[in-house]
Amino acid sequence: MTDPDPRPQSDYSEDGVDLTLIHWMLSLTPAERLQFLQGHVNGILAIQRLNAGE
Amino acid sequence: MPESNFLTALRMLDEAGVEFVVVGGLAAVLNGAPVNTFDLDIVPARDEPNVAKLLGVIHTLDGFYRMQPERRLKPDASHLSSPGHHNLITTCGPLDVLGTIGRGLGYQDLLPHTIEMEIGEGVRVRVLNLATIITLKEELGGEKDLAVLPILRRTLEQKQRVPFH
Numbered sequence: 744m745t746d747p748d749p750r751p752q753s754d755y756s757e758d759g760v761d762l763t764l765i766h767w768m769l770s771l772t773p774a775e776r777l778q779f780l781q782g783h784v785n786g787i788l789a790i791q792r793l794n795a796g797e
Numbered sequence: 798m799p800e801s802n803f804l805t806a807l808r809m810l811d812e813a814g815v816e817f818v819v820v821g822g823l824a825a826v827l828n829g830a831p832v833n834t835f836d837l838d839i840v841p842a843r844d845e846p847n848v849a850k851l852l853g854v855i856h857t858l859d860g861f862y863r864m865q866p867e868r869r870l871k872p873d874a875s876h877l878s879s880p881g882h883h884n885l886i887t888t889c890g891p892l893d894v895l896g897t898i899g900r901g902l903g904y905q906d907l908l909p910h911t912i913e914m915e916i917g918e919g920v921r922v923r924v925l926n927l928a929t930i931i932t933l934k935e936e937l938g939g940e941k942d943l944a945v946l947p948i949l950r951r952t953l954e955q956k957q958r959v960p961f962h
Contacts (some may be wrong), residue, residue: 768831769806773827773914773924774828774916778917780834781803791853
């Protein structure tokens with residue numbers, strides 16, 4: 744008996760959610776998810792700072 | 798502009814022995830939902846010793862209410878003992894201290910619906926589980942809550958299909 748295929752049947756759910764992104768997030772540990780979020784937030788804040796004078 | 802540092806804030810709370818549950822967007826991310834958030838939402842225990850520890854951390858993080866930043870109003874023990882919401886800005890970014898969430902649920906009510914997670918550098922925190930986050934957002938029914946619900950529901954489905962972290 745083989746393990747169930749962890750890949751989603753389709754890339755998107757019926758309500759338009761990107762299931763590949765969910766699978767990628769779920770493949771990370773909670774610590775890795777936090778690191779990713781932190782990097783994302785820091786990137787956005789850096790862009791905001793760069794454009795703060797406009 | 799203050800920096801954002803979720804891990805440092807959570808480590809300080811953990812090291813100070815503050816009892817709290819991580820809720821909101823960060824809880825959703827830690828549960829594996831691909832959503833974005835800028836603030837750290839926590840529901841702390843509101844007993845006197847815990848509020849004192851929490852106040853100590855907020856003081857160290859130079860936290861004050863972010864609604865009127867020019868006044869730099871700081872919360873005190875009576876504020877944090879209340880069931881209300883305290884939207885603070887700290888040296889680690891926005892920190893929302895929520896006395897209760899949903900229909901008046903406090904720390905003790907949420908505790909059975911949490912998972913303990915290691916979030917890096919040995920820091921362990923209690924995080925609200927995804928099913929409960931979804932239930933609370935369904936109850937709130939605000940536009941922001943409804944917008945994120947499809948992602949949270951699909952994440953829960955995928956988690957249930959295949960064992961992940």
